Amino acid sequence: MNRISLLLFALSGICFSAKSQRFEKTALGAKVNINETTTEIQFYSPGIVRILKYPASKIFTKRSLSVTKSPETVALKIVQKGDVLMLYSKDLKVVLNVRDGQINFNKSDGKSLLKEKMAGASFTDFNDSGTKSYTVAQSFVLEKEEPIYGLGILQNGKLSQRNQKIKMVQNNTWDFIAFFQSVKGYGLFWDNYSPTTFNDTAEETSFSSEVGDGIDYYFIYGTNADGVVSGMRKLTGQVPMFPLWTYGFHQSKERYKSQAELVSVVKKYRELGVPLDGIIQDWQYWGNNYLWNAMDFLNPEFSNPQKMIDDVHQLNAHLLISVWSSFGPATKQYRKLDSLGALFNIGTWPESGLETWPPNMDYPSGVRVYDAYNPKARAIYWDFLNKGLFSRNIDGWWMDSTEPDHLSYKPSDMDTKTYLGSFRKVRNAYPLMTVGGVYDHQRAVSSDKRVFILTRSAFAGQQRYGANTWSGDVTSSWESLRNQIPAGLNFALCGIPYWNSDIGGFFAGSYNKSWNDGSGAKNPLFQELYVRWLQFAVFTPMMRSHGADVPREIYQFGKKGEPAYDAIENAIKLRYSLLPYIYSTARKVTNDQSTFMRALMMDFSNDKKVLDINNEYLFGQSLLVAPVINAQYTPETVVNVNEETGWNRNVTKGNTIAAVNFEQIKSKKVYLPAGTMWYDFWTNKRYAGGQELTTATSLNTIPLFVKAGSIIPIGPNVQYATEQKWDNLELRVYEGANGTFMLYEDENDNYNYEKGIFATITLNWNDSSKTLTISDRNGSFPNMLTSRTFKIKLMTAGGTVQGAYRTISYTGHKISLKL
Structure with a gap:
């Protein structure tokens, strides 16, 4: 040639x-x-x-x-x-x-x-x-000693997923994403x-x-874990902002049986002065199982639903409501979807039309899962959701069974025809399609209310749909609590930052047996587990109490002055004090592809000791959290149930115990990553990284450390997230390294931020000169604070607070001050 x-x-x-x-x-x-x-x-x-x-x-x-x-x-x-x-x-x-x-x-x-x-x-x-x-x-x-992370929400208790064989088919408590990332970046x-x-x-x-x-x-x-997360989101979609109220505390249970009961819970929290932002209504507000997921209040105990919703809003709380991926044969949705050929013939929950256990199959429910792969079916789903619930001003959706429930599995079920081919071909993407359908349709009709979806399952790309995934109907046990930490961390490492779990675990019947008043909430074994789970949940993207068998409202655990009650109240109030930090972190998640729950390898990959630590993590980039995940005051009880057997209230015999002294001081070992200094959040004592400490704990406290160079804004004492503007913030500055923090504010619950309608204030700490610089405010939004007070507190190496608060007035213009 x-x-x-x-x-x-x-x-x-x-x-x-x-x-x-x-x-x-x-x-x-x-x-x-x-x-x-x-x-x-x-x-x-x-x-x-x-x-x-x-x-x-x-x-x-x-x-x-x-x-x-x-x-x-x-x-x-x-x-x-x-x-x-x-x-x-x-x-x-x-x-x-x-x-x-x-x-x-x-x-x-x-x-x-x-x-x-x-x-x-x-x-x-x-x-x-x-x-x-x-x-x-x-x-x-892979290299022999190369840790890898991800694969979704896994209940195996492991951080690194080396030497694992995992069959990935979506189910109640395992959410699978065929993605992993390596410590090599x-x-x-x-x-x-x-x-x-x-x-x-x-x-x-x-x-x-x-x-x-x-x-x-x-x-x-991506060169590092943050870069890989950023790459995954660039590939599969970015994360929208959630409403500010979603970062407050949410109360739920299986289930409030009347509108009077639901509203009374919110009223009781307000009477007690315990913060609350969300109340969640679980299933059967629609009536019997033949009316499953009718998306309407057909249960006589919910005879005036608009009054219920208005009452909740007048109490400055928000209402989420349960909707499912399936419909009973007596519903309008069923008939319309069936005429489209958009209902599956697979076994799903509930199997019986009667509310009995075990299911009485002489009376099959006829409930069927809908074809969420079909765009017309998704439109029908939203049309009924919009008319029945969104038009009533419901604040968010609890999309249950989005995996979906697939019971009594038969191999032929996978041959079921969907809009995109066989169910087998698209099985694991079902949650992405059904959640995405609600998000896309709500965005199409309103920009005034940010979409908020609480969902039980997820797939790659779901971060773009305003969804917070919970880890399913997990068992109320210490082992289950331990599993939640790596489950949440691995999920976040797949690029999906919003995750939570049922505080206290869902199936709690074993704590409810033989207890003298029939309420497991008075059982010290459950009280200790619940308190520790709640304290962990302070440092997750959503703090939500929910479960069966044992009531979860704070007043069920006792009264003010009693150990369990006080520990619960203190944890909830700590969450609210951190809202400026949390909401600003949310902005970094949306704008900078950051992550809430950060496995230690994300920030300290050069410290080989942290590469497989499954019981500590960073919340945001400043707070090191080491939840107490072993019983310290009571014996542990192990409960082995699953989605089906868990409904049997006689799974295990009860566990009771004599009076417990919750006032004792206990201890826990904590590893502090190398490469920085750390402050004990409670005592302000400073420690060098790269060492394991034995730290004191009480029922009220868990090990919590702050990275040197951090600037932590502390919010006001409020009953709900938007009760007060942040016009008198405390700024805690932790010396020992340079640091920066960007305080983010917007209108809290609409999509105007996408148009640039928000404001930021950047705070910079120069450790060598001991100078804090508060930048010019950047941006604006309607009704924002034009002037405010900052109370500044310097945390020093001696374990004490340097001097009193330094109070300054800020009008949006740059200020530098030596501390």
Whole structure:
């Protein structure tokens, strides 16, 4: 071939070597056929690469349910040397062996990040409900001691997910996301929605999905954990702001049986002076099971629902209400969806039309799950939700069973036809579709009220839908409490920051047996567990008390002056004092792709001791939280139940105990990460990082530390989040390092912030000069404070507060002061 021919061939984008496979240069990277498999390397950004593999005889087209990002124009250099094809962006070097198809991902300097296993891709013929498809798998090779994190909400108690085999099919308490990230600063998202097995062994790490038309995954390089989270959100969607009130305290139980009971709970909190922002109504306000999820108040005990809603609002609280992914046969929704062919024939909750346990199957409920993959079905769902509930000024949605409940499983259930193919093909993405349907439709009709959804399941990309996922109907046990910390951390490391759990655990019947007044809330065993769970929940994105069998309202645990009551009240008030810190952190989550619950490896990856710590974390970037997760005053009781058997109120015999002295001081070991100094939040004593401490605890306190250089705003004593503006904030400055904090404020509950209608004040601490600089206020919004008072307190190395408060007036203009 002469030079002219070579030039024309190169310009056409087709390159080859006489001794190697040819490749095709594409708009996003390269494409090559290797051993009857087509491999495509597509750069979506300099640090995000999509890999597609499929039989060469097929055409693979797919619209991702999770990925929303369009590919960027990326400057690429593509070089082939023999059998090695190299694609360079400014962040990555991707190497493809054009003989065997193996792909290696490297930093731009050539340092290895992740390798596919040689011959690690496989396609096995699979008949997917009459459609020819494949079971697809891909294997990778990780370094021997390389921790990885993510995979969703897992109840296995582990932080690093090495040496695990996990069957990923959404269920009540495990929410699966086929994504992990490594301490080396990369993440991998396996974009498949069918039942998938993740398996990590000494030889390989793999994803294998029951059905797929091809292998489709994304490699994300972010240099560190925050960068990987940022990359995942850029790929699958950003996080909207939640209303300020959602960060307050929420009370719930299974269930308030009348509107009078629900309103009385809010009134009682107001009488007691205990802060409360949300009350949540669980199921059966619609009546019997044949009317399941009617989205209307058909139960005679809710005869005047508008009055109930108005009463709650007049008490300055908000109301969330339960809605499900299924409908009873007597509902209008059922009939309309059935006419569309948008109801599934799979076993779901409730199985019987009668409220009995075990279910009386002589009277089947007829309840069916709706096809959330169908856009017309999602529109019908919203239409009834809007007319029945949103029009009444309900504040948020408790979307239960969004996995959805799949009981009495039969293999043929997976052949069920959905709008997007078999249920098998799209099974794990169900929560994304049903939650997204409500978010998208509410956004379309109103910008005055931010969407807030509490949901039981999640999938990749769900962070873009205003949803806070809880960890399902977990058992009331210390083991379950311990599991919640790594469950929340791994979920956050998948890029989804909003998570919570039922405070006290859901199934608590074992604490309610043989107790002298029939109320497990007076049982010291449950009191200790509940208090510790509540204290942990102070430092989660939503603080929500809920469960069955044992009532959860504060006054059920005693009265003021009694240990359990006082510990509960103090925890709730601590949460409210931190609202300026929490809401400002929420802005960083939305604007800067930050994270609320931060595994210690996110900020201290150079300290090898923290890489697999599963019982401590940062809340925001300043507060180190070490919840008490072992019983200190009472024996632990282990309860083994599941979603089905948990409803049996006679699962275990009760546990009672003689009088307990909750006044004793106890202790707990805490590891302080290296690389910074730490202050005890309660005593202000300072400690060097890189050491394990034995710290004092009481029923009122858990170990809580503040990173040196932090600036923590402390809010006013309020009964609800918006009771007072932040015009008299306390600023605690912790010396020992430079630091910065951005105080964020807006209108609290609309989408005007998306138009730039908000204000920020940046606070900078210079440790060497002991100078605090409060910047000019940036931005504005209606009715904002134009002047305010800051009370400044300097925390010093001696464990004491340096001097009294320094009080200054601030009118929006820069102030610098030495402390």
